[in-house]
Amino acid sequence: MLTPRPFKSYASKLALLYALIFSISTLILFYFLYAFTTNYMQQQLEDGVNSEIDGLAEHYDKEGISGLERVILYRVERHGKADNTIYLLVNHNTVPIVGNILKWPSEAREKGKWIEFSLGSDNPNESSYLAQAKIFKLPRPGDPQRPYGLLVGKIVQPLVDIKQSILTALGWGLLVMILLSALGGTFLGRKAAQKIARINRTTTSIMSGNMSERVPLSRKADDLDQVAANLNVMLDRIETLMEDIRRVSDNIAHDLRTPLSRLRYRLEDALTKTTPESEVTESLEQSIREADSLLATFNALLRIAKIEAGQVEAGFTDIEISVLLKDIVEFYEPLAEEKEQTVVASLEPDVTSYGDRNLLFQAFANIVENAIKYTPEQGTISITLNRSDDHVTVVITDSGPGIPESEMEGVFVRFHRLDQSRNSPGSGLGLSMAKAIITLHRGTITPQDNEPGLRMVIRIPVSATRAGLPDTDV
Numbered sequence: 001m002l003t004p005r006p007f008k009s010y011a012s013k014l015a016l017l018y019a020l021i022f023s024i025s026t027l028i029l030f031y032f033l034y035a036f037t038t039n040y041m042q043q044q045l046e047d048g049v050n051s052e053i054d055g056l057a058e059h060y061d062k063e064g065i066s067g068l069e070r071v072i073l074y075r076v077e078r079h080g081k082a083d084n085t086i087y088l089l090v091n092h093n094t095v096p097i098v099g100n101i102l103k104w105p106s107e108a109r110e111k112g113k114w115i116e117f118s119l120g121s122d123n124p125n126e127s128s129y130l131a132q133a134k135i136f137k138l139p140r141p142g143d144p145q146r147p148y149g150l151l152v153g154k155i156v157q158p159l160v161d162i163k164q165s166i167l168t169a170l171g172w173g174l175l176v177m178i179l180l181s182a183l184g185g186t187f188l189g190r191k192a193a194q195k196i197a198r199i200n201r202t203t204t205s206i207m208s209g210n211m212s213e214r215v216p217l218s219r220k221a222d223d224l225d226q227v228a229a230n231l232n233v234m235l236d237r238i239e240t241l242m243e244d245i246r247r248v249s250d251n252i253a254h255d256l257r258t259p260l261s262r263l264r265y266r267l268e269d270a271l272t273k274t275t276p277e278s279e280v281t282e283s284l285e286q287s288i289r290e291a292d293s294l295l296a297t298f299n300a301l302l303r304i305a306k307i308e309a310g311q312v313e314a315g316f317t318d319i320e321i322s323v324l325l326k327d328i329v330e331f332y333e334p335l336a337e338e339k340e341q342t343v344v345a346s347l348e349p350d351v352t353s354y355g356d357r358n359l360l361f362q363a364f365a366n367i368v369e370n371a372i373k374y375t376p377e378q379g380t381i382s383i384t385l386n387r388s389d390d391h392v393t394v395v396i397t398d399s400g401p402g403i404p405e406s407e408m409e410g411v412f413v414r415f416h417r418l419d420q421s422r423n424s425p426g427s428g429l430g431l432s433m434a435k436a437i438i439t440l441h442r443g444t445i446t447p448q449d450n451e452p453g454l455r456m457v458i459r460i461p462v463s464a465t466r467a468g469l470p471d472t473d474v
Contacts, residue, residue, distance in 0.1 A: 049134055049153055053152050089149070092140070092149075104151070108135045114132060196224070307437055316354060319352065324357060332369065341380065344382045351385055351386075354462065355441045362437065366430035367430075371397075393459050394459075443461065
């Protein structure tokens, strides 16, 4: 028996797969969340700076450089530090005129561009801060070759700190999600592994000889429960087949022992005793008949096996069931009359079906012959034929002793015979063969109590399409 290796089991693979898929999904979600948040914050910063620049440019156009200086100074003193806004107005040599930073950044080369630079402090104990700003050139009236320079921006160190905090939080969140997904995958994997273990325990018990063992099912009705249910159906079928084999073996031993003993006795008697030649000849003829009967029994067994396996050469075509049953009635009426029985036929005309005529003839003949055999004198055998939209229904009844309810399931088992019929002629294979033939035609045969007697209800499809069989009629 194979033993699952570590990390090769279904549970381990399911846990790893669950954790991987959940982690990747969470990572993608966190990425979009981080990107959306930081992009929104950056856009708000840029919109605020652009609004400041538009306002300052309007003041410069209206009031000139002196008015611009007053506005910048006012804004620096009023709320420059509160909202982390930075201003710097310089002359054409980048010498500061007014603002809240000390010098023109070396990164500021092209006008209208965003720059990012480190903003130092005069106090050596204070750290430098990251800033983003936008620069513009303001034309000097009367001297356009020496424009003023204007820088407006924001200290973005808080934004950087917020981004770092978000990344840290998302990182911890991702770690927690990975752990939770691993735990969830492990839990689901163990649940699946428990069901697989139950299946393994059941199969091990069955291999040990306990054929009645079945896989327990849960109330969830999931995929593994469906597998277990199908496995139980298969085990039921196997147990039934094994029981049939055991029963057939017992019945063969019981039913064939007597004719084999008679055959041996006659041959031994003919060999050892001094008897007239006529008696020897008669004994040998009886032995031959006995051997022929045994051969017929084994041939019937082989034919049933071939029919059940679908290995019989069947010529399926559209056949007239009403004509076939009429032929059977005519064939068996003399036998019934010998027993003073009456055969009553009520056959709907022009009823056709799809099948093999010879096989169906044998199936119906076996049922009728069985009915004649067990119906007493003055009894009645009835055969009726009807057709519905998709099936042909044949009902064959007799007025014999019938079959007990407890024996109904076994009437189609090979060699199955009621105790009271053990000594009557026959092999107990007629109904088994009829069942195999009807099943080959995708039909059903059901025994019922006729009160008194037995009632056989046979239903077969009317066409190849209904039967699910290949159409061989060309």
